[in-house]
Amino acid sequence: MKKQTTIFAILFIFASFMFPATLEERIENISKAEMQSVVEFLSHDLVEGRAPGTRGGNLSELYMKTLFKFMNLEPGADGKYLQPFKLQGFTAKELELTANNVTLNYIEDIVGTYARNEAEFELEADAVFIGFGIATRHWKWDDYKGVDIKDKFVITRVNDPGLFRPDKFDGKTLTYYGRWTYHIEEAARRGAAGILLIHTDRTAGYGWKVVKNSWAGEDLLLESDTRGTLKFRGWIKEDSLKKILRVRNIDIKELYRRSLKKKFKPMNLGFSIKVKGKNSFREVLNHNVVAEIPGKSKKRIVISAHIDHFGIKKHVKGDNIFNGAIDNGTAVAAMVMTAKILKEFQKDLYYTVTVLACNAEEAGLLGSKYYVRHTNKENIITNINFESTPVWEKARSIMGIGARYSTIEDMLQILARKNNVGYSYFSMSEQGFFFRSDQFPFAQQGIPSVWLSAGEDDESGQNKYLSFWKETYHTVKDEYDPAWELGGLKQTIKFGLLLIDHINRTREVPRWKRKLTFPTEGVGDPNR
Ligand SMILES: [Zn+2]
Known part of the structure; x- marks a missing residue:
């Protein structure tokens, strides 16, 4: 009898290890090897940095599809795993800029894209300084004042006036209107022929090295974004711009001083800018990889993470695989x-879960933008996005970037409290992280979303996450290290699962709770 009890006890222990009874137990059992396997593969040199439309990029799509099949997830895009979308790729082979008889060089002084299928190009137009190039009712600001910039070469500051004047915009916290993508979109809408974004470490939030690595090489654009009048988009180093302005005795400080005033108007600088160079062009067929774990309801929670990165950059000497x-x-x-764990607990799912491995994020959130525009978005109740997840020890807190706009933050705070961790805000919030990854296109369509992550406050008091953003982000140093503890990664997975579990149990659909300070185009838009 005693012997039998012992056998049962052993079997029970064995079974509960193999098949954890609760979600919490399963989370505790997540192994380091499980987490490592995905990172190790995707960041291997053989995958060549996963640039869209390259061998490595295609390989990472195939890998995701294979994983989804292996996990028995259903296809999530019209009965398929792969959702195709077209991009146009432009690579500058040569580029130089001339103004006031000063010639500036590619990479050293400027980077940029001439977005036309022309092997050799030349564009010359009058230079106009447009301040921050912002026009928005949200912050009662209009740099354009109705001045026509059609066919001009505009020069703009990046960021927004709040960086310098705490009473303007959202103070130091970067708004949507301070993102460099916005400055280009607005100038394009107004018919500019070219745009130069002035780079300073302070206004860009990162050094020239980051700009260079992101822009040198192929620039990918959605086909719809290359149809307007805007032919050239690029960055210019502040010091290089000063060389051009000096010839005309224009003091950049004076331009900056004026740009901080509400009454600012575009200023014709009295000279022209010419860019010329050589380009190569290709059309790229790209895919999001989409899977589904059906729940009882058709209403869906989308979990996402982008699979692409920068690929191989030829201009970099030595190790050039990003x-x-x-x-x-x-x-x-x-x-x-x-996704794997949700599948194991599928019987408990009320809401269906869509798993979205999106592509071309680095090129401007293109895959997620395409996905959300081409799906039945009325059924999506929320998006939980993962981005550059910390890999070191456990953190003292979790953070939900962008959660403050919606009730997702209340949910996360409840879950943090229950699990004895803090809830924190990212110290780099002034750089507009909410607008910079795949959760944002969801928010723009009116769907409450969040970038969920372990906090930057490691238990031992270090802040390795911050060092990552300052030193490693978008450089070739962003490499896999088998020594990572992966505590922060496990914690991120844990809170992703707990949040989905919470929404499933309570059936509480996330909703907006404060005025949104970015333009939205979709359903449930509280701005309208
Ligand atoms: Zn990223």
Whole structure:
């Protein structure tokens, strides 16, 4: 009898290890090897940095599809795993800029894209300084004042006036209107022929090295974004711009001083800017990889992470493979593990879960933008996105970037309290992270979304996450390290699962709770 009890006890222990009874137990059992496998593969040199439309990019799509099949997830895009979308790729082979008889050089002084299928190009137009190039009712600001910039070469500051004047915009916190993408979109809408974004470390939030690495090489654009009048888009180093202005005795400080005034108007600078160079062009067929775990309801929660990175950059000497281990291998691991465990607990799912491995994020959130515009968005109740997930020890807190706009923050705070961790805000919030990854296109369509992550406050008091953003982000140093503890990654997976579990149990659909300070185009838009 005693012997039998012992056998049962052993069997029970064995079974509960193999088949954890509760979600919490399963989370505790997440192994380091499970998490490592995804990061290790995606950031391997053989995957060549996963640039869209390259061998490595295609390989990472295939890998995701294979993983989804292996996990028995259903296809999530019209009965298929792959959702195709077309991009146009432009690579500058040569580029130089001339103004006031000063010639500036590619990479050293300027980077940019001439977005036309022309092997050799030349564009010359009058230079106009447009301040921050912002026009928005949200912050009662209009740099354009109705001045026509059609066919002009505009020069703009990036960021927004709040960086310098705490009473303007959202103070130091970067608004949507301070993002460089916005400055280009607005100038394009107004018919500019070219745009130069002035780079300073302070206004861009990162050094010239980051700009250079992101822009040198192929620039990918959605086909719809290359049809307007805007032919050239690029960055210019502040010091290089000063060389051009000096010839005309224009003091850049004076331009800056004026740009901070509400009464600012575009200023014709009295000279022209010419860019010329050589281009190569190709059309790229790209895919999001989409899977589904059906719940009882058709209403869906979308979990996402981008699979692409920068690929191989020929201009970089030595190691030129941008492996993107943290950006975004670790986040893909978070998404895959979340999906894997949800599948194991599928019987408990009320809401269906869509697993979206999106592509071309680095090129401007193109895959997620395409996905959300081409799906039945009325059924999506929320998006939980993973991005550049911390890989070191456990953190003292969790953070929900962008959660403050919606009731997602209340949910996360409840879950943090229950699990004895803090709830924190990212110290780099002034750089507009909510607008910079795949959760944002969801928010723009009116769907409450969040970038969920372990906090930056490691238990031992270090802040390795901050060092990552300052030193490693978008460089070739973003490589896999088998020594990572992966505590922060496990914690991120845990809170992703707990949040989905919370929404499933309470049936509480996330909703907006404060005025949104970015333009939305979709359903449930509280701005309208
Ligand atoms: Zn990323």
